[in-house]
Amino acid sequence: MQSLVLLKMERRMTKIKKRRIVIIIAVLSLIIITAGSTVAFLRSRGYHSNFQDQRNWQVYAGSEETAAKQSQGVLQMNVGIGNKWINQQEKTDFEASVSVRIQTNPVSVGEGELPDAGLLFRVQEDSLSDGTDVVDGYYFGIDLYKQQVFLKQGDSASQKWQEIATKQHLIEANTDYRLTVKVAGNHIIGFVDERKDSWPVIDVVAEDFAEGLIGVQNQQLQTAFTKFAIKGYEESEGKEATYQNPLLPEIADPDVLYWEGTYYLYATTPGTNIGGIKVYTSKDLVNWEDAGMAMTAGPDNWGTEGFWAPDLIEKDGRFYMYYTANEHLCVSIADNPLGPFKQENVAPMHEDIQEIDAHAYLDDDGQYYLYFVRFNNGNLIYGAKLNDDMQTIDEESIVEVLAPSQAWEQDMANINEGPYMLKHEGKYYLTYSGSHFESPLYGAGYAVSDSPLGPFEKYTENPIMQSNSLVHGAGHHAVAESPDGKELFMIYHRHQTLYSTDPREFAIDRMRFTENAKGETVLQVYGPTVTPQPYPSGAK
Missing domain, CATH: 2.60.120.560 (Exo-inulinase; domain 1)
Known part of the structure; x- marks a missing residue:
């Protein structure tokens, strides 16, 4: 009987020891895991x-x-x-x-x-x-x-x-x-x-x-x-679709019209005279289809060469294309963004004045304006009111609005050109290209005014986008909204290589109004990019 009691006591003590060992192992494991986590945490914090x-x-x-x-x-x-x-x-x-x-x-x-x-x-x-x-x-x-x-x-x-x-x-x-x-x-x-x-x-x-x-x-x-x-550092792999510049070849001086859910792209075809202006269509600003000639030279449109920098705007269901030919401004009209665009008066807007790079702008009060470039010891930007016919200018309203004044705009030539107007919180932001298009300093800047015809004050931190050793010739832009209207995109051309100005190609990059360190509203561009970028918001 005594032996049986001793045996039971011995078995009970063995179970207690085993439990203690399990507990000790568990505690040690927890300490090791915790220590490992601590090490991982310290490593993730890096070196300071x-x-x-x-x-x-x-x-x-x-x-x-x-x-x-x-x-x-x-x-x-x-x-x-x-x-x-x-x-x-x-x-x-x-x-x-x-x-x-x-x-x-x-x-x-x-x-x-x-x-x-x-x-x-x-x-x-x-x-x-x-x-x-x-x-x-x-x-x-x-x-x-x-x-x-x-x-x-x-x-x-x-x-x-x-x-x-x-x-x-x-x-x-x-x-x-x-x-x-x-x-x-x-x-x-x-x-x-x-x-x-x-x-x-x-x-x-x-x-x-x-x-x-x-x-x-x-x-x-x-x-x-x-x-x-x-x-x-490890880059996260986003799940959203991306695009990568360039998006189209043989495109220069682009302009985009968004109409009834479709983007229409009009541009100079660089390096060759195609006798007019082509149009491309897209639903997302990224994928484009060639829709053929929108405007063709001949009996319906003035000019024989140098068909440059088209700019489109709509009024009362009609579409007005302001284009350059033979270094003169012209306006051609169509009832459809695809064309065919034809002039009601086959002639330039000013027969005796060389002008290029027109941009039409509609203000909140219903007044249309035209910005364009004239030559006077370089390229200068002018602005004026458009008359109700959209084909002539209120000559008395013409005013010089921008002239080359910042150092980056004066490399190889004195250049302010390619105007494009934005309005934000009651201020007018006239964006433009500066410097000679062959210069490594070629890029985009902006100036601000309380009035559509100035006076304008240039942003001290211009250019907001500029060519670099990876992207040459980034400039002459327009601006478009994403399909859902939540983002702005600068659409521009760039040179295909670092060694030749042609051929040029089409690119887009995000831009936005934001605040600088002083709380001032500024216009900012994320570009020129060469890396994959998320699709424009709202793109399907």
């Missing part, structure tokens, strides 16, 4: 630096060494050339950011001098050494002198930075700018003071450097860097 700990940094002096010091989380770099702090936290795909404060204006700006500061990334370690100003890698930064955000690519052999893309941006001394670059594969996007609804200022593809080190650089400025951070 206040520049106090130099163990993860390597300092390289450029050809003009600068004094640098860290104090209270700030890396202070004084005037010099090619001075770099390189972080050893290498990531292939990543998001890196740093706050940059330029504290003084450039000491001097001469040929070859680069007063700028920002982020270096994908830097090739074998190109780093003291005395070297340019490394193999990319450089995303701000230029106080040029008032630009830029992305450059370095070549250590030639000791030159090659510009990939720029964006005009207000840069003020003694102001913090948070620079963020996100890199996945060959796709690079850059932000300044990124917010939830921010569009990148730079969006490009670059394939020369797939990985490398990350750091900061300062040139010929007194600059403070703070809050450096790196973390892994």
